[in-house]
Amino acid sequence: MQDLIVAQLTCEYRVNPVGIDVAKPRLSWKLTSSSPTPRRGVKQTAYQIQVAASGDFSDSLIWDSGKVASDQSVLVSYEGPALEARTRYVYRVQVWNDQGKASGWSETAYWETGLLTTAEWKASWITTAQLRNPEVEEPADLFRKAFEINGQVTKATVYATALGLYELTLNGSRVGEDLFSPGWTSYTKRLQYQTYDVTTHLQNGGNALGMMVADGWYKGNMGWKDRRNLFGSERAALLQLHITFEDGSEQVVISDDSWTTSEGAIQLSEIYHGETYDARLEKQGWDTFSYSATATDWIAAAIYDHPKEQLIAQENEPARIVEQLKPIAIFQTPSGETVLDMGQNMVGWIRFSVTGEAGQTITLQHAEVLDKEGNFYIGNLRKAKQTNVYICKGEGEESYAPRFTFQGFRYVKVVGYPGDVLPEHFTGCVITTDLATTGQFECSNPLVNQLQRNIVWGQIGNFLDVPTDCPQRDERLGWTGDAQAFIRTSAFNRNVAPFFTKWVRDLKADQAPDGAVPFVIPDVLPDDLHSSSAWGDAAVICPWTIYLCYGDKRLLEEQYDSMKGWVEYQRNQGDNPYLWNTGFHFGDWLGLDAKEGSYKGSTPEDLIATAFYAYSSKLLAQAAEVLGKADDAASYRSLFTKVKEHFRNEFITPSGRLCASTQTGTVLALMFELVEGEQKARVIQTLVKLVEDQEYHLTTGFVGTPYLCHVLSENGHHDVALKLALQESFPSWLYPVTQGATTIWEHWDGVKADGSFWSDDMNSFNHYAYGAIGDWLYQVVAGIDTDHQEAGYKLIKLRPRIGEGFEYAKATLDSMYGEIYSGWELNDSHSGQWTANLSIPANTTAELFLPNAKLESLLEGGLPIFEAEGIYARKQTFNGVTLTLGSGSYQFTTSAAK
Template identity: 55%
Template structure:
């Protein structure tokens, strides 16, 4: 019998260094060695102090009968600050098989209560180094240590951004610490294990301190928001010797300060580095700091310090330039081959004083020149002045750029061509683990998926930014909520959103309103679909990870947002007051407006209903029954108010926009009896627009769901595959490697959308990924069970335009896969279900008698738990394991349009129009008959479809088919 193997984590990590969580949670994945239908019967968790064995653990659950393997909360004695712990897990399955112990994991608490800090906030004395000095500060301290060092930790943070050095070596690979939080309320500190960097005798600590987000100036429209006027650092080294004694070295008045070789550093504008001013050995004990100046204490709070929550920011990949070339204007440019976010590292040999300048941009203009217009005031420029000491290597420390192309000036010998091996692009973002995959038979869609992932990587740099290149890079709430499901499929994002949602909660207004951006440096608040991030994001994290703790933590914030909406205007069930972004950037907007044609009151009331429904469901999950009943009633009333205001008496949406129909369908705002009519009207709006969308930020993420869920999956596929403007593949056809802010950021003639708002790395429209994974690949979760404990695998097929697709996701239970392929009328569907989970596999067009799995009849297959046959096919419930189902499905892949849609397509095809004119005008009546004889294609599109009497459609199609 194959043994069970267990991989365990604590708070999503194998090793968690420095946390404030006093009751951490343990989760594990079971590897069943290929066996099917493996379910956990019991588990055992042991926790011990790092220096102790498991023979006398601090906490031992013993064999605990339970199927739960996600977020088991620590239940032992109180955990101590600054203490490391080990943990391990074993499980038993329902057959009695017992696993080995998992590999040990570790977690360690940070300093604990803010009052535990003994160090002081310090900054250079202003009499020697003014607080507004542009160069980066260098801070240092020397000290003596005894031998037999057992453990050493540094706890550090900054009002600014910092890098920590111990005895000349950087303490970690983290970048841009302490990250960007709502600094007035919360500031992260980091914990570093520096045991291996210390030595008996003389030692030194060095801190490099830049402005970062804290005082570097943020915002747009001539804003220059800063959190404070002066940078400051806070650090505390705790050394524990083998004999149990401890020593503390912290920032205080004994430290010294100087200015470093980084003469200027700014998030938006870049960095200037003068290597001639390097002070070699500045963070080592033997360095002569006699010329350095004093420091002074700064009165900054400790109460808002929290241990690191998010994944650290780091270099996650290195790209080499694919080419260099000279533009028509004579500029020398590197092409990284990918629109990326991060920095360029280069090597050079040059005389002292040689200045090398790198200017970063995303695209080339239609003439082949590098284009900086969309950066607005952001400079994205790096200047390096060589020291003249042989080969030198440099990459910026405290900035990042969004770019594919780099204009290089001043590099020695560049007139003869740049040496490509001297340059590399270092990709920087929050170091999230990859979690999702998608591919299909259309390589253009596969490129779209790569663009979605790269867009996420570029914009998930400590906060979910809207763009990484211009003078903005802000955590827009609307962008985050429309993309979060796609994001969590592709990358492990629980710590990322946990940290950001805590900032959202901290920034939420007293009346429950929610700012447009988090952290809030803009000041505006309370737009529908933007403020709803307070509700949608924690619920989505819960759905992906079964994270009840975060849901409970954010629950009051969720309620407060809904109650804020309820308090607006005279009608508590209709939100028709205040400013809203509406269907932002929709293509049906009036000229000179960014807000689409869908009334903002319709959008706002739709989201009011949606958020109220989520709060109702969250209350049920959390066991708050009174709240659940209250919000269920409120939801019913809001839905009725929507129907009264925006749905006609005959059951049509009063507003004739795609987005209005989409929201009504996906948020269940119309009665079941009229849903088919609304869906048909939406489909008609798409088809009449020649399979192009007109939706913006609000409608686009839900558009294909509205079609696929209501019988028009083929239309959704055609939208996905649309490669003319506006469509997802239009940007792919233009060579995009990330998602654009506008459907036509580059126009068909090569010109650009307006410079004022034209990011080429703006992930919102990448939300189509969620639909690709759930509906095309068919990998979804049960609507009533969180965390992929119960999986739904239901590829919709629906079109001969795609012949195969596959999706995979690393869930809390392990790897899930859904894949399918068709060959003629033969269908194969693959499913991989992790141990301790089950799945319902829906085989469209299948009959029980013809389906096989691995060549066997379903009745004989191990792991098949139940089979149900319905009008659309089979529903097969399976336990864990890998499965391949095969069957014949005659007719399944014929285009599944409604009859009216089929005719409308024919009326848009010039050959079909010619056939109609010659052969079947007698079947057409009135105006359409005249159009069929003499019309232009445009007239047919505008007037044709809806004038065809329903009873004539089938006869027309039959005659055309015969012809």
């Protein structure tokens, strides 16, 4: 008997989450086998879930689902009694397979609830009583509370948040590894709090809590117009500590006016500009019980009148240090500057050690690239200073790293460092939202492999609590257009479901009553900057993509009104409800066919706007169908049809000529299914000719680039897509790679071949939008995709495609069901024989298409295809072979037609 194992239990996508406020948490699990050669075609036919309020299922069982006949193993909703606040719930799962055999119980996992209602917050907001000018940069605040406990502690939990960014300490030790808490949300509507288990931090007798609070995104300088106080003008802290003793009694410590406040060593801390730290001003031991807070240094905290109704539990994984890098070189520039080369364009900060005299100042300035003479270059930072300043206290070796700022950089200019600048003194701390790695792509072309690494590093650098456009200049905002363009690629590389769940909820919160969508989320721009096509469409594309990749119907339902609001907003623009030809649009942003002096490509804005209007209408109809909203589904299918008709009438001649003979125009018409029949054939021919006329170079901007290779591959021109993708000269995806790029550039020629720059004004070297080609590498080259009818890779679509320029390609995706693997290798280029290796996780089915294959000559595991196990259906088509596969590992050998 083969042992079926239920493993990798998660609750709301996370392993053993603490401090959640979801009323009905959703549970997921994966099925594995202890056998070294598990059988194929394993499916779940039933499950049973048990939930208890302690570790003993026999005494404290609160919900038993019983045996439920279902193959659902992803996002299964808890349906027991209402959950109580501040309670740990344990759960376990067993399943039955398609042979009726039970797995046995899984290992126990848990989730813990936080504070579930506003009434449960007994703490008060507190702020400093010192007089300050909110229009200027301010030192960080210190908040302190000493207290005593007497008894054996069995559990202690802190719930904390701030207006600003905070760091929490208890008895002199930092609590947790999270950075930039409470994260960035639409603060006036949604403010996260964090939950920490501090049981082991407490000591019998005297204890002390400390909170350090800085401006951060809440009231610091944001955007490129020197605007401050965008969410509020006062920093504040909120904390509640619950201590449970062995006898069942409880002690609660809350933030109130019994706390004291002061200033410490952080004299300036800004997201864009960096941090100034004067170590001479440190208050050693300020967050310990024995510290003496004198009246001159410390004053009573003031109660701050601020609502708590917008408080929510942490939704996303927090930001953390995920990797540490050492400099690969330290050198002198031609201008005589001392510069560290970290070898990678990264996001985070430098931690360093130094031995200097009191008052000695060390300055670190950060940059992405050097200029063509090899000098330190900061022109593309605009107003962002990206500078950290440390002033020594002069007491032996000192160590410093910032707390409430981050930089985007590869190079660091070091000024004022005493003695030799050596690599061992400096460490680059890579910071990102700590998302689980889910995907890997590799092929025979080393430049493409570097491109994939650059895509991943771009995602790491820009997924810092929100999906930012860039991490270095005076921007770093959650641009909606960039996010929707890249979301599918991001979902291959990392588990982004919690990340985008949080972000689309902020989009919904910031969306106007008429459905208008701001350019950036959270919204920090003037009120009139909203609702460009392809940018506002993030309201539809992002929730749909999370559903597609994770099967998350609840988020789709939750965001449905937002999705519908955006489509209706488009319908209400202008005089024609089926064309969008009014208002401001970014167009094909940074398209290379732009007119001189313009950032917008030459594809007409109304063509782009109407195309995305049609696309969002189609996706909304599909979402309505998934959610059982039959009337809406029919209504929006009809809307899509009408917008498509008007698109054709407006932009396509009767002979099939598209009015905009651009790569982007043709790509959108094809990708969004706006042309059919002879018109479609002509548009395809036009696109191919446009690419060939450019000698297999692209001219697309932010709007057309994500779909360009997809459209070519899906319309019979995979060879053209490959030539585009493998093009090394400008403009192409690989040109920056040949120039030494380690992340994705904002501009195709951010650095020109002669070493000069495209511009100073807008030239980020870590800007993930063009990294959307990663989606094509996974989906098309390696061939891993899913189906919206059975989303989340319940039904896996596999279509590995050999092509000129690759000897092999392979990808893995750790889906919600388990690892999917698709790899192919060309065995003999002369005969066209190739091998495809595939792995399909239990409880899923795959539809495999092998192009140009023949059933009579196809082998699986060395056997004729008709003798292979786990294959439910076999079909010969004109273009190849289609197979329906159960779970398991397979190896197919085929000969491709020459």
